[in-house]
Amino acid sequence: MNDTGPVTILQANDLRKAYGRIQAVDGLSFAVQKGECFGLLGPNGAGKTTTIQMLYGYTPRDSGELRLFDLDIDRDIRTIKRRIGICQQEDSLDPDLSVRLNLVGYARYFSISRAEAARRADELLKFFALEGRADDNVRILSGGLKRRLMLARALVNRPDLLILDEPTTGLDPQSRQLLWERLAELKEQGLTILLTTHYMEEAARLCDRLVIVDHGHILVEGNPAALVRERVGHSVLEIAEPDDAVRAFLQAEQCKVEDLGKRLLVHLDDGDDLFLRLTREVRAEGCTLRPASLEDLFLKLTGRELRE
Protein backbone atom coordinates (compact mmCIF):
# COMPACT_ATOMS: atom_id res chain seq x y z
CA MET A 1 0.00 0.00 0.00
CA ASN A 2 1.49 3.38 -0.87
CA ASP A 3 0.74 6.73 0.72
CA THR A 4 -1.20 8.22 -2.13
CA GLY A 5 -3.37 5.24 -3.09
CA PRO A 6 -6.71 4.48 -1.49
CA VAL A 7 -6.68 2.56 1.80
CA THR A 8 -9.09 -0.34 1.89
CA ILE A 9 -11.10 -0.36 5.11
CA LEU A 10 -13.34 -3.29 4.30
CA GLN A 11 -12.83 -6.07 1.79
CA ALA A 12 -15.55 -8.65 1.19
CA ASN A 13 -14.85 -11.52 -1.17
CA ASP A 14 -17.51 -13.89 -2.42
CA LEU A 15 -19.67 -13.84 0.72
CA ARG A 16 -22.32 -16.53 0.82
CA LYS A 17 -25.09 -17.36 3.23
CA ALA A 18 -28.08 -19.65 2.79
CA TYR A 19 -31.11 -20.03 5.05
CA GLY A 20 -32.50 -23.41 4.10
CA ARG A 21 -33.05 -23.24 0.37
CA ILE A 22 -32.99 -19.45 0.22
CA GLN A 23 -29.66 -18.02 -0.78
CA ALA A 24 -29.72 -14.77 1.22
CA VAL A 25 -26.23 -13.69 0.20
CA ASP A 26 -24.98 -15.21 -3.01
CA GLY A 27 -21.38 -14.41 -3.82
CA LEU A 28 -21.16 -10.78 -2.71
CA SER A 29 -17.84 -8.99 -3.23
CA PHE A 30 -17.14 -5.33 -2.56
CA ALA A 31 -14.59 -3.03 -0.99
CA VAL A 32 -14.94 0.14 1.04
CA GLN A 33 -12.16 2.71 0.85
CA LYS A 34 -11.08 5.03 3.63
CA GLY A 35 -13.07 8.25 3.80
CA GLU A 36 -15.83 7.28 1.42
CA CYS A 37 -19.49 6.61 1.96
CA PHE A 38 -20.33 3.29 0.40
CA GLY A 39 -23.93 2.28 -0.23
CA LEU A 40 -25.45 -1.17 -0.21
CA LEU A 41 -28.78 -0.74 -2.00
CA GLY A 42 -31.45 -3.26 -2.67
CA PRO A 43 -35.13 -4.07 -2.20
CA ASN A 44 -36.38 -5.73 0.99
CA GLY A 45 -34.97 -9.22 1.29
CA ALA A 46 -32.03 -8.52 -1.00
CA GLY A 47 -29.52 -9.65 1.65
CA LYS A 48 -28.42 -6.25 2.93
CA THR A 49 -29.01 -6.85 6.62
CA THR A 50 -27.57 -10.36 6.47
CA THR A 51 -24.41 -8.88 4.97
CA ILE A 52 -24.22 -6.24 7.72
CA GLN A 53 -24.74 -8.89 10.38
CA MET A 54 -21.79 -10.83 9.00
CA LEU A 55 -19.62 -7.82 9.74
CA TYR A 56 -20.00 -8.16 13.49
CA GLY A 57 -20.22 -11.89 13.89
CA TYR A 58 -23.99 -12.03 14.36
CA THR A 59 -24.52 -14.12 11.27
CA PRO A 60 -21.81 -16.64 10.40
CA ARG A 61 -20.88 -16.87 6.72
CA ASP A 62 -21.20 -20.13 4.83
CA SER A 63 -18.15 -19.13 2.83
CA GLY A 64 -16.20 -16.13 1.63
CA GLU A 65 -13.54 -13.89 3.04
CA LEU A 66 -14.09 -10.78 5.12
CA ARG A 67 -11.32 -8.39 6.09
CA LEU A 68 -11.66 -5.11 7.96
CA PHE A 69 -8.71 -2.79 8.58
CA ASP A 70 -6.64 -5.51 6.93
CA LEU A 71 -7.57 -7.94 9.73
CA ASP A 72 -9.33 -11.24 9.21
CA ILE A 73 -12.75 -11.24 10.86
CA ASP A 74 -12.49 -14.84 12.03
CA ARG A 75 -9.23 -14.21 13.83
CA ASP A 76 -9.48 -10.65 15.06
CA ILE A 77 -13.17 -9.97 15.53
CA ARG A 78 -12.71 -8.27 18.89
CA THR A 79 -10.12 -5.84 17.56
CA ILE A 80 -12.35 -5.20 14.57
CA LYS A 81 -15.45 -4.63 16.68
CA ARG A 82 -13.58 -2.12 18.81
CA ARG A 83 -13.04 -0.03 15.68
CA ILE A 84 -16.49 -0.15 14.10
CA GLY A 85 -19.71 1.56 15.08
CA ILE A 86 -22.93 -0.20 14.17
CA CYS A 87 -26.35 1.38 13.95
CA GLN A 88 -28.78 -1.50 13.56
CA GLN A 89 -32.05 -1.29 11.73
CA GLU A 90 -34.18 -2.10 14.75
CA ASP A 91 -34.21 -0.02 17.89
CA SER A 92 -31.91 -1.73 20.40
CA LEU A 93 -31.62 1.11 22.89
CA ASP A 94 -31.77 0.23 26.55
CA PRO A 95 -35.28 1.20 27.69
CA ASP A 96 -34.27 0.90 31.34
CA LEU A 97 -31.71 3.69 31.03
CA SER A 98 -31.83 7.42 30.37
CA VAL A 99 -30.65 8.95 27.11
CA ARG A 100 -27.27 9.87 28.57
CA LEU A 101 -26.77 6.54 30.33
CA ASN A 102 -27.46 4.76 27.07
CA LEU A 103 -24.31 6.39 25.73
CA VAL A 104 -22.20 6.18 28.88
CA GLY A 105 -23.22 2.58 29.53
CA TYR A 106 -22.48 1.55 25.96
CA ALA A 107 -19.02 3.10 26.15
CA ARG A 108 -18.19 0.71 28.96
CA TYR A 109 -18.44 -2.27 26.63
CA PHE A 110 -15.55 -0.71 24.73
CA SER A 111 -13.55 -0.33 27.94
CA ILE A 112 -13.72 3.46 27.76
CA SER A 113 -13.17 5.12 31.13
CA ARG A 114 -16.15 6.66 32.85
CA ALA A 115 -14.81 10.22 32.64
CA GLU A 116 -14.02 9.86 28.95
CA ALA A 117 -17.42 8.24 28.32
CA ALA A 118 -19.17 11.18 30.00
CA ARG A 119 -17.19 13.62 27.87
CA ARG A 120 -18.05 11.80 24.67
CA ALA A 121 -21.69 11.46 25.67
CA ASP A 122 -21.96 15.23 26.13
CA GLU A 123 -20.27 15.82 22.80
CA LEU A 124 -22.57 13.42 20.97
CA LEU A 125 -25.72 14.68 22.66
CA LYS A 126 -24.82 18.14 21.46
CA PHE A 127 -23.96 16.99 17.94
CA PHE A 128 -27.31 15.26 17.56
CA ALA A 129 -29.29 18.03 19.30
CA LEU A 130 -30.28 15.77 22.17
CA GLU A 131 -28.87 17.78 25.10
CA GLY A 132 -32.32 18.86 26.21
CA ARG A 133 -33.39 15.22 26.51
CA ALA A 134 -30.28 13.84 28.22
CA ASP A 135 -32.06 12.75 31.37
CA ASP A 136 -35.25 11.55 29.75
CA ASN A 137 -36.14 7.91 29.71
CA VAL A 138 -35.61 6.33 26.30
CA ARG A 139 -39.10 4.85 26.36
CA ILE A 140 -40.75 8.23 25.86
CA LEU A 141 -38.62 9.34 22.89
CA SER A 142 -40.13 9.65 19.42
CA GLY A 143 -38.87 7.50 16.56
CA GLY A 144 -36.70 10.30 15.20
CA LEU A 145 -35.04 10.96 18.55
CA LYS A 146 -34.43 7.26 19.11
CA ARG A 147 -32.73 6.99 15.76
CA ARG A 148 -30.49 9.95 16.54
CA LEU A 149 -29.57 8.33 19.82
CA MET A 150 -28.85 5.02 18.07
CA LEU A 151 -26.52 6.86 15.74
CA ALA A 152 -24.88 8.72 18.62
CA ARG A 153 -24.37 5.41 20.39
CA ALA A 154 -22.70 3.92 17.32
CA LEU A 155 -20.16 6.75 17.48
CA VAL A 156 -19.31 6.49 21.15
CA ASN A 157 -16.18 4.42 20.48
CA ARG A 158 -15.00 6.90 17.80
CA PRO A 159 -15.15 4.24 15.11
CA ASP A 160 -12.98 4.12 12.00
CA LEU A 161 -15.93 2.66 10.12
CA LEU A 162 -19.57 3.53 10.73
CA ILE A 163 -22.06 0.92 9.60
CA LEU A 164 -25.66 2.02 9.14
CA ASP A 165 -28.46 -0.40 8.39
CA GLU A 166 -31.36 1.59 6.92
CA PRO A 167 -30.77 4.57 9.20
CA THR A 168 -33.80 6.61 8.15
CA THR A 169 -36.47 3.98 7.55
CA GLY A 170 -39.74 5.10 9.13
CA LEU A 171 -38.61 8.66 9.94
CA ASP A 172 -40.45 11.87 9.16
CA PRO A 173 -38.85 14.25 6.61
CA GLN A 174 -37.52 16.58 9.33
CA SER A 175 -35.70 13.84 11.20
CA ARG A 176 -34.42 12.42 7.95
CA GLN A 177 -32.99 15.77 6.82
CA LEU A 178 -31.28 16.26 10.16
CA LEU A 179 -29.73 12.81 10.05
CA TRP A 180 -28.52 13.34 6.50
CA GLU A 181 -26.93 16.64 7.48
CA ARG A 182 -25.13 15.05 10.40
CA LEU A 183 -23.96 12.11 8.31
CA ALA A 184 -22.65 14.46 5.64
CA GLU A 185 -20.80 16.36 8.35
CA LEU A 186 -19.25 13.16 9.71
CA LYS A 187 -18.17 12.22 6.22
CA GLU A 188 -16.54 15.59 5.81
CA GLN A 189 -14.62 14.95 9.00
CA GLY A 190 -13.17 11.90 7.25
CA LEU A 191 -15.31 9.12 8.68
CA THR A 192 -15.74 6.04 6.48
CA ILE A 193 -19.38 5.00 6.21
CA LEU A 194 -21.07 1.84 4.99
CA LEU A 195 -24.78 2.40 4.50
CA THR A 196 -27.66 0.18 3.50
CA THR A 197 -30.84 1.79 2.30
CA HIS A 198 -33.71 1.49 -0.08
CA TYR A 199 -34.21 5.23 -0.20
CA MET A 200 -32.64 6.34 -3.45
CA GLU A 201 -32.59 9.97 -2.44
CA GLU A 202 -30.54 9.03 0.61
CA ALA A 203 -28.07 7.04 -1.44
CA ALA A 204 -27.76 9.69 -4.13
CA ARG A 205 -27.14 12.33 -1.52
CA LEU A 206 -24.65 10.52 0.71
CA CYS A 207 -22.90 7.79 -1.24
CA ASP A 208 -19.67 8.25 -3.20
CA ARG A 209 -19.99 4.72 -4.51
CA LEU A 210 -22.65 2.10 -4.23
CA VAL A 211 -23.72 -1.35 -5.26
CA ILE A 212 -27.26 -2.37 -6.06
CA VAL A 213 -27.95 -5.82 -4.69
CA ASP A 214 -30.81 -8.18 -5.40
CA HIS A 215 -31.31 -11.84 -4.48
CA GLY A 216 -27.97 -11.75 -2.69
CA HIS A 217 -25.77 -10.66 -5.55
CA ILE A 218 -24.53 -7.41 -7.03
CA LEU A 219 -26.26 -6.04 -10.11
CA VAL A 220 -24.22 -2.91 -10.61
CA GLU A 221 -21.43 -0.97 -8.92
CA GLY A 222 -20.17 2.60 -9.22
CA ASN A 223 -20.69 6.27 -8.53
CA PRO A 224 -24.43 7.00 -8.33
CA ALA A 225 -24.52 9.95 -10.75
CA ALA A 226 -22.28 8.18 -13.26
CA LEU A 227 -24.34 4.99 -13.06
CA VAL A 228 -27.56 6.88 -13.72
CA ARG A 229 -26.03 8.62 -16.73
CA GLU A 230 -24.64 5.37 -18.15
CA ARG A 231 -27.54 3.05 -17.49
CA VAL A 232 -30.61 5.27 -17.63
CA GLY A 233 -29.61 8.36 -19.50
CA HIS A 234 -29.75 12.06 -19.00
CA SER A 235 -33.43 12.54 -18.42
CA VAL A 236 -36.73 10.72 -18.33
CA LEU A 237 -39.83 11.71 -20.22
CA GLU A 238 -43.01 10.60 -18.50
CA ILE A 239 -46.26 10.47 -20.41
CA ALA A 240 -49.50 9.87 -18.54
CA GLU A 241 -52.46 8.24 -20.31
CA PRO A 242 -50.69 7.76 -23.65
CA ASP A 243 -52.87 7.55 -26.75
CA ASP A 244 -52.13 5.98 -30.15
CA ALA A 245 -50.76 9.21 -31.59
CA VAL A 246 -48.17 9.42 -28.83
CA ARG A 247 -47.21 5.76 -29.21
CA ALA A 248 -46.88 6.16 -32.98
CA PHE A 249 -44.69 9.23 -32.56
CA LEU A 250 -42.38 7.45 -30.12
CA GLN A 251 -42.16 4.42 -32.39
CA ALA A 252 -41.21 6.57 -35.33
CA GLU A 253 -38.49 8.21 -33.25
CA GLN A 254 -37.20 4.76 -32.22
CA CYS A 255 -37.19 5.64 -28.55
CA LYS A 256 -36.41 3.31 -25.64
CA VAL A 257 -39.87 3.11 -24.12
CA GLU A 258 -40.84 1.46 -20.89
CA ASP A 259 -44.56 0.74 -21.08
CA LEU A 260 -46.38 0.69 -17.73
CA GLY A 261 -49.85 0.63 -19.32
CA LYS A 262 -51.25 3.90 -18.08
CA ARG A 263 -47.87 5.55 -18.16
CA LEU A 264 -44.93 5.54 -20.54
CA LEU A 265 -41.34 6.19 -19.52
CA VAL A 266 -38.88 7.27 -22.18
CA HIS A 267 -35.19 7.37 -21.29
CA LEU A 268 -33.44 10.21 -23.09
CA ASP A 269 -29.69 10.42 -23.54
CA ASP A 270 -29.30 14.06 -24.46
CA GLY A 271 -31.16 17.32 -24.65
CA ASP A 272 -34.84 18.07 -24.60
CA ASP A 273 -35.33 18.11 -28.34
CA LEU A 274 -37.66 15.07 -28.42
CA PHE A 275 -39.71 16.41 -25.54
CA LEU A 276 -40.14 19.79 -27.28
CA ARG A 277 -41.22 18.18 -30.52
CA LEU A 278 -43.61 15.79 -28.74
CA THR A 279 -45.30 18.56 -26.79
CA ARG A 280 -45.48 20.88 -29.83
CA GLU A 281 -46.46 18.39 -32.51
CA VAL A 282 -48.44 15.65 -30.72
CA ARG A 283 -49.70 16.69 -27.33
CA ALA A 284 -48.51 18.65 -24.33
CA GLU A 285 -50.78 17.55 -21.50
CA GLY A 286 -49.56 14.75 -19.23
CA CYS A 287 -46.00 15.00 -20.53
CA THR A 288 -43.20 15.79 -18.09
CA LEU A 289 -39.48 15.88 -18.54
CA ARG A 290 -37.37 15.28 -15.44
CA PRO A 291 -33.75 14.40 -14.77
CA ALA A 292 -33.02 10.67 -14.60
CA SER A 293 -32.64 9.51 -11.01
CA LEU A 294 -31.16 6.66 -9.05
CA GLU A 295 -34.69 5.42 -8.55
CA ASP A 296 -35.04 4.93 -12.32
CA LEU A 297 -31.87 2.89 -12.31
CA PHE A 298 -32.94 0.91 -9.25
CA LEU A 299 -36.33 0.00 -10.72
CA LYS A 300 -34.78 -0.76 -14.08
CA LEU A 301 -32.39 -3.22 -12.48
CA THR A 302 -34.55 -4.78 -9.79
CA GLY A 303 -37.86 -4.71 -11.62
CA ARG A 304 -41.16 -3.18 -10.63
CA GLU A 305 -42.96 -6.13 -9.12
CA LEU A 306 -43.71 -5.96 -5.39
CA ARG A 307 -41.44 -7.68 -2.90
CA GLU A 308 -42.59 -9.72 0.07
Add this chain to the structure above:
Amino acid sequence: MNWPSPSRFSFRVFRVWQRNFEIYRQNWKISFLPPLVEPMLYILAFGLGLAVMVGEIPLGERLVPYTTFIAPALVSVAIMYNSFFETTYNSFVRMYYQKTFDALLATPLNLEEIILGEILWAATKSVIAATLMGVVISLFGLFEFPGALLLVPLAVLGGLLFASIGMICTALVPGIEMFNLPIFLGITPMFLFSGTFFPLQNLPGWAQGVAQLLPLTHLVALVRGCALQLWSGWYWLSLLYLAVAVAILLPLAIALMVRRIIH
Protein backbone atom coordinates in the same frame (compact mmCIF):
# COMPACT_ATOMS: atom_id res chain seq x y z
CA MET B 1 -24.25 -27.24 18.79
CA ASN B 2 -20.79 -26.47 20.16
CA TRP B 3 -19.69 -26.61 23.77
CA PRO B 4 -18.38 -23.12 24.67
CA SER B 5 -14.61 -22.94 24.68
CA PRO B 6 -12.93 -21.16 27.63
CA SER B 7 -11.07 -18.95 25.17
CA ARG B 8 -14.37 -17.24 24.31
CA PHE B 9 -14.60 -15.62 27.74
CA SER B 10 -12.94 -12.49 29.06
CA PHE B 11 -13.39 -9.88 31.81
CA ARG B 12 -16.13 -8.42 29.61
CA VAL B 13 -18.57 -10.89 31.19
CA PHE B 14 -18.49 -8.51 34.12
CA ARG B 15 -19.73 -5.64 31.92
CA VAL B 16 -22.98 -7.49 31.27
CA TRP B 17 -23.36 -8.18 34.96
CA GLN B 18 -22.69 -4.51 35.63
CA ARG B 19 -25.41 -3.37 33.23
CA ASN B 20 -28.02 -5.45 35.00
CA PHE B 21 -26.72 -4.47 38.42
CA GLU B 22 -26.98 -0.76 37.64
CA ILE B 23 -30.56 -1.07 36.51
CA TYR B 24 -31.33 -3.10 39.61
CA ARG B 25 -29.70 -0.37 41.70
CA GLN B 26 -31.94 2.26 40.12
CA ASN B 27 -34.94 0.44 41.58
CA TRP B 28 -33.33 -1.11 44.65
CA LYS B 29 -36.02 0.13 47.00
CA ILE B 30 -38.64 -1.86 45.13
CA SER B 31 -36.34 -4.81 44.44
CA PHE B 32 -35.46 -5.13 48.12
CA LEU B 33 -39.06 -5.29 49.32
CA PRO B 34 -40.13 -8.83 48.34
CA PRO B 35 -37.26 -10.68 50.06
CA LEU B 36 -37.78 -8.58 53.16
CA VAL B 37 -41.54 -8.80 53.38
CA GLU B 38 -42.20 -12.28 52.02
CA PRO B 39 -40.54 -14.26 54.83
CA MET B 40 -42.41 -12.21 57.38
CA LEU B 41 -45.71 -13.04 55.71
CA TYR B 42 -44.90 -16.74 55.56
CA ILE B 43 -43.65 -16.84 59.13
CA LEU B 44 -46.74 -15.06 60.34
CA ALA B 45 -49.11 -17.25 58.36
CA PHE B 46 -47.43 -20.58 59.06
CA GLY B 47 -46.03 -19.71 62.45
CA LEU B 48 -49.26 -18.35 63.86
CA GLY B 49 -51.82 -20.18 61.80
CA LEU B 50 -50.44 -23.58 60.93
CA ALA B 51 -47.65 -24.38 63.40
CA VAL B 52 -50.04 -24.85 66.30
CA MET B 53 -51.85 -27.60 64.39
CA VAL B 54 -48.72 -29.28 63.07
CA GLY B 55 -46.66 -29.45 66.21
CA GLU B 56 -42.97 -30.26 66.14
CA ILE B 57 -41.12 -31.89 63.28
CA PRO B 58 -38.40 -34.49 63.86
CA LEU B 59 -35.19 -33.39 62.19
CA GLY B 60 -32.11 -35.55 62.67
CA GLU B 61 -32.02 -36.10 66.42
CA ARG B 62 -33.97 -32.96 67.21
CA LEU B 63 -37.56 -31.86 67.24
CA VAL B 64 -38.03 -28.41 65.71
CA PRO B 65 -41.08 -26.14 65.57
CA TYR B 66 -42.78 -26.03 62.18
CA THR B 67 -41.76 -22.42 61.58
CA THR B 68 -38.12 -23.36 62.10
CA PHE B 69 -38.60 -26.25 59.70
CA ILE B 70 -39.89 -24.13 56.81
CA ALA B 71 -37.72 -21.02 57.28
CA PRO B 72 -34.68 -22.50 55.47
CA ALA B 73 -36.99 -23.80 52.73
CA LEU B 74 -38.30 -20.28 52.15
CA VAL B 75 -34.74 -19.12 51.51
CA SER B 76 -34.13 -22.06 49.16
CA VAL B 77 -37.29 -21.30 47.19
CA ALA B 78 -36.25 -17.64 46.95
CA ILE B 79 -32.86 -18.71 45.57
CA MET B 80 -34.66 -20.78 42.93
CA TYR B 81 -37.25 -18.13 42.03
CA ASN B 82 -34.88 -15.18 41.81
CA SER B 83 -32.44 -16.77 39.39
CA PHE B 84 -34.96 -18.82 37.40
CA PHE B 85 -37.27 -15.88 36.76
CA GLU B 86 -34.34 -13.62 35.91
CA THR B 87 -33.00 -15.88 33.15
CA THR B 88 -36.45 -16.78 31.84
CA TYR B 89 -38.77 -13.77 31.64
CA ASN B 90 -36.19 -11.02 32.11
CA SER B 91 -33.52 -12.46 29.83
CA PHE B 92 -36.14 -13.29 27.22
CA VAL B 93 -37.39 -9.71 27.24
CA ARG B 94 -33.83 -8.43 26.85
CA MET B 95 -33.09 -10.91 24.07
CA TYR B 96 -36.32 -10.75 22.11
CA TYR B 97 -38.14 -7.49 22.81
CA GLN B 98 -35.44 -5.04 23.85
CA LYS B 99 -32.77 -6.38 21.46
CA THR B 100 -30.23 -5.82 24.21
CA PHE B 101 -28.14 -8.78 23.10
CA ASP B 102 -28.08 -7.41 19.52
CA ALA B 103 -26.80 -4.10 20.83
CA LEU B 104 -24.12 -5.80 22.94
CA LEU B 105 -23.03 -8.00 20.05
CA ALA B 106 -22.08 -4.87 18.12
CA THR B 107 -19.44 -4.16 20.78
CA PRO B 108 -16.30 -6.23 21.53
CA LEU B 109 -18.47 -8.62 23.56
CA ASN B 110 -19.40 -12.02 22.19
CA LEU B 111 -22.60 -13.94 22.84
CA GLU B 112 -21.03 -16.47 25.21
CA GLU B 113 -19.93 -13.61 27.45
CA ILE B 114 -23.36 -12.01 27.30
CA ILE B 115 -25.10 -15.21 28.38
CA LEU B 116 -22.60 -15.98 31.13
CA GLY B 117 -22.99 -12.40 32.37
CA GLU B 118 -26.76 -12.88 32.50
CA ILE B 119 -26.40 -16.13 34.45
CA LEU B 120 -23.94 -14.58 36.91
CA TRP B 121 -26.30 -11.67 37.40
CA ALA B 122 -29.25 -14.00 38.05
CA ALA B 123 -27.18 -15.87 40.64
CA THR B 124 -26.33 -12.52 42.23
CA LYS B 125 -30.03 -11.80 42.58
CA SER B 126 -30.40 -15.12 44.40
CA VAL B 127 -27.58 -14.15 46.75
CA ILE B 128 -29.13 -10.74 47.45
CA ALA B 129 -32.53 -12.30 48.15
CA ALA B 130 -31.11 -15.08 50.33
CA THR B 131 -29.05 -12.60 52.32
CA LEU B 132 -31.94 -10.22 52.93
CA MET B 133 -34.27 -13.06 53.88
CA GLY B 134 -31.61 -14.61 56.07
CA VAL B 135 -31.27 -11.36 57.99
CA VAL B 136 -35.02 -11.07 58.55
CA ILE B 137 -35.38 -14.71 59.56
CA SER B 138 -32.40 -14.40 61.91
CA LEU B 139 -34.15 -11.49 63.61
CA PHE B 140 -36.92 -13.95 64.45
CA GLY B 141 -34.23 -16.17 65.97
CA LEU B 142 -34.89 -19.04 63.55
CA PHE B 143 -31.33 -19.50 62.21
CA GLU B 144 -28.22 -20.60 64.01
CA PHE B 145 -24.81 -19.05 63.53
CA PRO B 146 -22.15 -19.44 62.21
CA GLY B 147 -23.79 -22.22 60.16
CA ALA B 148 -26.28 -19.85 58.54
CA LEU B 149 -23.41 -17.87 56.98
CA LEU B 150 -22.94 -20.79 54.59
CA LEU B 151 -26.21 -19.75 52.97
CA VAL B 152 -24.28 -17.19 50.95
CA PRO B 153 -22.10 -19.71 49.05
CA LEU B 154 -25.10 -22.02 48.80
CA ALA B 155 -27.08 -19.19 47.20
CA VAL B 156 -24.26 -18.77 44.68
CA LEU B 157 -24.36 -22.44 43.79
CA GLY B 158 -28.15 -22.72 43.77
CA GLY B 159 -28.44 -19.43 41.90
CA LEU B 160 -26.07 -20.62 39.18
CA LEU B 161 -27.99 -23.88 38.87
CA PHE B 162 -31.48 -22.38 38.57
CA ALA B 163 -30.18 -19.55 36.38
CA SER B 164 -28.76 -22.17 34.01
CA ILE B 165 -32.02 -24.11 34.03
CA GLY B 166 -33.91 -20.90 33.29
CA MET B 167 -31.53 -19.97 30.48
CA ILE B 168 -31.99 -23.42 28.94
CA CYS B 169 -35.74 -22.77 28.93
CA THR B 170 -35.15 -19.38 27.30
CA ALA B 171 -33.04 -21.03 24.61
CA LEU B 172 -35.80 -23.52 23.84
CA VAL B 173 -39.16 -21.71 24.14
CA PRO B 174 -40.64 -20.28 20.95
CA GLY B 175 -42.40 -17.44 22.79
CA ILE B 176 -42.56 -15.87 26.22
CA GLU B 177 -45.97 -17.36 27.06
CA MET B 178 -44.42 -20.85 26.87
CA PHE B 179 -42.57 -20.33 30.14
CA ASN B 180 -45.79 -21.49 31.83
CA LEU B 181 -44.84 -25.02 30.84
CA PRO B 182 -41.53 -25.39 32.73
CA ILE B 183 -43.11 -23.48 35.63
CA PHE B 184 -46.05 -25.78 36.19
CA LEU B 185 -44.18 -28.92 35.21
CA GLY B 186 -40.96 -28.16 37.11
CA ILE B 187 -40.85 -25.15 39.34
CA THR B 188 -44.21 -25.50 41.09
CA PRO B 189 -43.85 -29.25 41.82
CA MET B 190 -40.37 -28.55 43.19
CA PHE B 191 -41.75 -25.75 45.34
CA LEU B 192 -44.17 -28.24 46.89
CA PHE B 193 -42.36 -31.58 46.92
CA SER B 194 -38.71 -30.91 47.69
CA GLY B 195 -38.93 -31.27 51.46
CA THR B 196 -39.95 -27.66 51.64
CA PHE B 197 -43.18 -27.66 53.68
CA PHE B 198 -43.17 -31.26 54.99
CA PRO B 199 -40.46 -33.88 55.50
CA LEU B 200 -39.81 -36.08 52.46
CA GLN B 201 -40.36 -39.14 54.69
CA ASN B 202 -44.08 -38.38 54.61
CA LEU B 203 -44.14 -39.23 50.91
CA PRO B 204 -44.62 -42.80 49.62
CA GLY B 205 -41.33 -44.57 48.83
CA TRP B 206 -41.42 -44.08 45.07
CA ALA B 207 -42.18 -40.39 45.44
CA GLN B 208 -39.25 -40.00 47.81
CA GLY B 209 -37.07 -41.46 45.07
CA VAL B 210 -38.41 -39.00 42.53
CA ALA B 211 -37.91 -36.12 44.96
CA GLN B 212 -34.24 -37.08 45.27
CA LEU B 213 -33.84 -36.26 41.57
CA LEU B 214 -35.09 -32.69 42.01
CA PRO B 215 -32.38 -30.06 42.40
CA LEU B 216 -34.42 -28.06 44.92
CA THR B 217 -34.52 -31.09 47.25
CA HIS B 218 -30.75 -30.96 47.58
CA LEU B 219 -30.64 -27.20 47.95
CA VAL B 220 -33.31 -27.32 50.69
CA ALA B 221 -31.44 -30.10 52.50
CA LEU B 222 -28.18 -28.15 52.42
CA VAL B 223 -29.71 -24.81 53.37
CA ARG B 224 -31.65 -26.39 56.23
CA GLY B 225 -28.60 -28.32 57.40
CA CYS B 226 -26.44 -25.20 57.47
CA ALA B 227 -29.02 -22.78 58.84
CA LEU B 228 -29.97 -25.13 61.70
CA GLN B 229 -26.46 -26.57 62.11
CA LEU B 230 -27.52 -30.18 61.61
CA TRP B 231 -24.48 -31.83 60.16
CA SER B 232 -24.78 -35.10 58.25
CA GLY B 233 -22.60 -36.96 55.77
CA TRP B 234 -25.45 -36.95 53.24
CA TYR B 235 -24.93 -33.26 52.67
CA TRP B 236 -21.75 -33.98 50.77
CA LEU B 237 -23.79 -35.94 48.24
CA SER B 238 -26.26 -33.07 47.87
CA LEU B 239 -23.37 -30.67 47.39
CA LEU B 240 -21.87 -32.96 44.76
CA TYR B 241 -25.26 -33.16 43.00
CA LEU B 242 -25.54 -29.36 42.78
CA ALA B 243 -21.93 -28.87 41.70
CA VAL B 244 -22.13 -31.50 38.96
CA ALA B 245 -25.47 -30.10 37.76
CA VAL B 246 -23.98 -26.61 37.46
CA ALA B 247 -20.88 -27.95 35.71
CA ILE B 248 -23.09 -29.57 33.06
CA LEU B 249 -26.06 -27.23 32.76
CA LEU B 250 -24.25 -23.90 32.73
CA PRO B 251 -22.16 -24.62 29.61
CA LEU B 252 -25.20 -26.34 28.10
CA ALA B 253 -27.28 -23.18 28.62
CA ILE B 254 -24.64 -21.07 26.87
CA ALA B 255 -24.35 -23.54 23.99
CA LEU B 256 -28.13 -23.66 23.50
CA MET B 257 -28.42 -19.88 23.54
CA VAL B 258 -25.66 -19.55 20.94
CA ARG B 259 -27.50 -22.08 18.82
CA ARG B 260 -30.73 -20.13 19.21
CA ILE B 261 -29.37 -16.68 18.38
CA ILE B 262 -26.45 -17.16 15.98
CA HIS B 263 -27.44 -18.85 12.75
